[in-house]
Amino acid sequence: MLSKEKRQLVAEILRRGGTLLAEPCPRCGGILVRYKGRTFCPNCDNINSIEDLEAKAEIRPAELKDIEDMIKQRLAAVLKNETDEEKASRIALNYANALKALRELGRKNEG
Secondary structure: OOOHHHHHHHHHHHHOOOEEOOOOOOOOOOOOEEEOOEEEOOOOOOOOOHHHHHHHHOOOHHHHHHHHHHHHHHHHHHHHHOOOHHHHHHHHHHHHHHHHHHHHHHHHHHO
16 A cells, blocks of 8 residues: 555656556556656655656666667668658658657757
8 A cells, every 4th residue: 555645646647647557566566657658666666756756767878779779670671661762761761860869869868
């Protein structure tokens, strides 16, 4: 059971756009909350404030690298099967823009 403070924190996370998940925490059986792309257990992940949660919600450089690799792999797979050169060019440009945005996000997180 969550303490009053933890319940208030979860309520604030939900007000800010978080989602209460149906599945329980695999470690303690408590609730899981999804916020800014991350899933947290208010008990196990030692979340005591929105600031704690915001700090943990930032994308780490290793995750950015994984996302970049996935984008490159998907682009290669799509282009391998695309015979229309004009369409392939548009697709490649879209993926290039996604990679550029991802790299800018990485620089923003560093600074």
